[in-house]
Structure formats: C-alpha cells, structure tokens
Amino acid sequence: MLRQQDVGHRIVVRRIVGIREGRPLFTDALGDLIELSESHITLATDRGRLRVPIGEIHRARRVPAARRPTAGAVVALELAADEAWPAPVRGQLGDWLLRSADGWTGRANSALPVGDPDRPLAAAIDAVQRWYAERGQPAMVNTPLPLAAPVGAELDARGWAARPPVLVQAAPLAALPPAPAGRTDQPPVELAGAPSEDWLGIAAGRKGGLPDAARHVLTAVEQVRFASVHADGRLVAVGRGTVTGQGRWLGLTLIEVLPEARRQGLADRVIRALVDWARAEGATHAFLQVEQRNTPAVALYRGLGFTTHHTYLTRVAPV
Template sequence: MDFTTGGRLEVRITPDDVGKRVSVRLLTEDRVPGATFTDVVGVLTSWTEGTLSITRRTGEPVRVAEASLVAGKVVPAAPARRRGPAASAPELDRVAARAWPPVTSEPLGEWTLRASGGFTRRANSVLPLGDPGMGLDEALRRVIEWYAVRELPAYIQVSTGAEGTQELLAAELESRGWIPEVSSRLEIAALAPIGDLDADTSAVTLSRQLDDAWLTRYQRSSGEPSPEARTVLSGGPAVWFATIAAEGGGAPAAIGRCVVDGRWAGFTAVEVAPERRRQGLAKAVMTALARKALDEGASAAYLQVEADNGGAHALYAGMGFTVHHSYHHWRASGEDPR
C-alpha cells in the first residue's frame, strides 16, 4: 500500500472523507524508537474530537486516535473480485429477502419493516435499503413502535464490506446504543460448477412442497413448526426442497432448500443428521438443487451463513463460494432478544 509522495508518508484524508473507503497507517505504540505500524482498511464513519472510527469489511468498528496517524488515503469503494458472478450488495440483499419473505411487511420510505412472529431475525428485521423518508431518529422511533405492537424486539439488518453497503448506518446505530448481535456472510459462486460436482444424487428427492418429514430435520423447528415458519419457508419466487431419507425411517438424513429467482439460486437450510456428517450428503443435496436451478435458467448461486460457522465455511469454499459482503442484526438497546 503506497502512502508516499516523494518518499514521504502523508495523511491525505480529512473529516470531509467520512463515508469513503480509506486505508490508514498508524503507530501501535507511542512515537518512540522501535515503534511499530499497523494498517486499517475500511469505511471512515466518523472523525470527531481527535478520533476516527473506521468500519472494517467484517463490520468491526476500529477507533483510531488522530495523533497516531502517520499516513492515510482514500481507496476504491470495493476491491475487484476475481471469482464469482458480478453483483452489488443491494441487489443481493433484495434477492435474499425475496427468498426468505416475511409474513407481514410495511414500507418506511425505502426501508422495509418485516415481521414473522419471531421466526428468524432475517424475517423479523428492517431491511434498510435506501432512505426512510425522514430523519433517522424519527425512523428509529417508528421502527421500535412497529415491532412493539407485534410484541417483537426491533432489529435492523445492516450490510458491510462492499460497495453500496451501510457502514454509516451501523455507526449511527452504535452511537444511539443499538447492539449488534449476530454477524453473517453472504457468499456467492458460479452455479454450473456446483451442478457439475462429483456427487451421488440418486438418493435425493426434490419437491415443490414443504412436508412434515422435511421439517423434522430442520433445526429451527423445535416441536411443532409455527404457521409463520411454514409461510416463510414456502415463500419465494420458485422454491425447491431436497430430502435424503433416513434408513429405517425417522427424520431425514439430510435436507436442503433452494429458491430460484432469475439468474440467482439461493441455498438455505442445508442440514445433515449428526451421525451422517462427512459422508457427502450435504454435497449431494447442493448438487441436486443446483442442477434443478440450472434447468430453470439460473446461473449464479448465493447463500448466507453465520460468521462463526467454520465447518460450513470450509464446505462452501470447497464448492467455489467466496464472501461477497457481511451483514449484521442490530437490536434496539433495552429490548429483550427473542
């Protein structure tokens, strides 16, 4: 990373660059002989009273003392991607929202308020793609009231780490005491290589219908699935459910779900019985669903996985998935999570 002009380190950013992606170099110790440097890259979300706040690609905020800066510059809004289909973060967030549709929704300007009886944060959070049409404090007040009427905590889903994401909104929520609870990654890949995987799909059954047997393997269905869960899982432009039956009956050995939406195939709920893991069942489910999505005209794949799910990241990386951006669910301070 070149910070120099004529061989000198320079700070070439100012408070006017708030909202831009920057790279800074700073001292990690006091300015003494032997001090070391570190670099921070992310979106500059504030610069007040001698402190900079920079949000990394992962959504992690970093506080930087202005006095520690030795170099800094504005950098391109997002790095070029070497693999995977081209897509913007807002496009992907909208496609993913259509694949996991809420039971109830209501616009607030360009924001969408979503509720589904508490079934998953994705279906019970605000999707803030654009301008709410009013000041932020008034918008947040209305959000809290809307969810309170439905006896739900107020969540806002905020994306970070790509062009068009919402680092500035995340910083505003943090300054107002909102709490980030769960971070996830939205990963993308070309679809054809997944359909071409060497996987035995002979035991995979595909259906348009959500049935009770599939739900017995679904980890979010503890006890009798709620009507809201059934509605969300069944919703979407073109939904396919995959099942591998268990030997001797009982809950399926593996399941999966795929929603085809134009060029996109979105994979969710890929789950395998604990005693059947590492036997290729997840790959078989993904491959069978990918082939069906290819038949329906899709060419690109995406999925969403929590940031701390290392096993899933390794599985999907082996299929060609790479991280496009992250998203985080921020909860209003003082509300009980559900």
C-alpha cells in the same frame, strides 16, 4: 488525518499495538470507514467491524476502492434474498422494508434499509422502532455493508448492539460443478415442492422452534424445493433452494446434516442437486448467507466456488 467526508470510503490505518525495546509496534487495517468521532474510528473490514481508538492511530488515509459490487447490485441481491425468505407481516417506510415473523430468525424480523426511507435518517429509525414496538418485538435492522454504513453509524450513536457479521456469498451457476452421477453406495438426494414433517423437525431443531410464521417463511415462495437425504430409513440431511430475483438467483438456505452423518459429502451433494434444479429453472447465479465465524461452512462454500458479495450486520435496539 481523516475527515468526516472520508466516511463511507475505503481507508488504510496504521495503528500502534504495543512497544518493544522502546519502539512502537504497528499493524495495518484495511476497510470501509463507517464512523469517525473524537474518540475512535470504526471500520467495516473483511473480518467484521473494527473499532480503533484515535490515540492508537499512527497514520490513516483514503485508498482507491476495491473492485466490488455496485450499490445497485447489492440492493438487487438483498431484495432477492428477502423474496426467498418472506416474512408474513410486512410494511414499508419509503423504500425500506419492515418485516415480522413472530421472532423466527433475524432476517424475517428486521428492517431492510435499502433505498430512500422518504424522511430524515433519524426519523426513519424512530419509525422503525415504533413499528416493532406496536408488534411487541425488539426493533432490529439488517445493515448491508458498506451500502448502509450511514445507517450503522446512526445506530452506533444510539447504542444499538450488533450480531456477528454475516457473509452474503455468491457464485455463477455455470462455475459450480453439477451433481455427480448416482452411486449405488450413496443414498439419493430427493427434491420436493413441500417439506415433510421430518424435514420441518430438523429445521425446528436448528432454528429453535417452528411457529406458524416459520412455515410461511419456508413455503411462501413460488419456486422452491426442499432437499432430503435418507439413510437406513432416517432423514439425515436437508436443504432448501429458491429461485427469486426475476428468476436469476438460486437462494440456498438451511443446509443441514445430522452429526452422525457428517464428513460424508452430504451437504455438498444437497447443494449440487439444488444447483441442477435451479439451472433447469433458468437461474444463472446462486447466493447464500453464512456467519463469518462458521468456519467449516465458509470453507465448504469456498470449495464449491462461492465468494463474498457483501456483508451485513443485524443491529438490535437497546432494551
């Protein structure tokens, strides 16, 4: 059976899910054990968090770790992503980052617990809650998994909620196809160093407003490009690309196509244009963040060659 020293390791669980003709029905789950209590276990699986009551477990054991990025690689990508989406108000708790942007997006308004907070874990979470309370905001923590599994377990014990799982996906730029040669029947993808008001309008519609802090998040990056596609004089598709992480990473954000212009390959063309720009800037890899439940976007990125580097959950303190 599992023991506390198995927490943080990869396990396989055979669970009982029903009875048929007097015989138990089983299903298997594979993932990282992030919590073990007297009543249940919690796994971080490729499909999100899975909570299994102890009474349903038929058999469970540790298995060899899957080939995955090292902790250092996860930290490096998380820091590159933070650099690409910079909150205007920032603090530190040892190595942990504290970020606030008037509540605009979870990424810019959550603590990032990578590294050593320079105090016991419980005290660190108490300090995070005080920091956000001083700013009149709910405390949130962005937990990369499995790296921050111990943080997640402590937040579980405190009753923090979890938003839907997010996939952090990555691909070598060399493996991504370049933008196709221009066609006379398709509008061009235009890249600019600053967003137009129409571009910002689409971003505001997607993110539910655009406070001053949002403009900082979008523009306060040294290497940034805003992609636009116009059709019949109207902006119909946008995207944003940044180069961060010591020039290594292209970050793709706010890839958006208006409903009436979808299924024409515009998102694909926006991404490829930003990839070409980043290659010229010396970047070697690309990353993006997408909710696991956004299946159309996940399928688009898979078709371009992106795979999941790691996942994260945004945790929200109880009111």
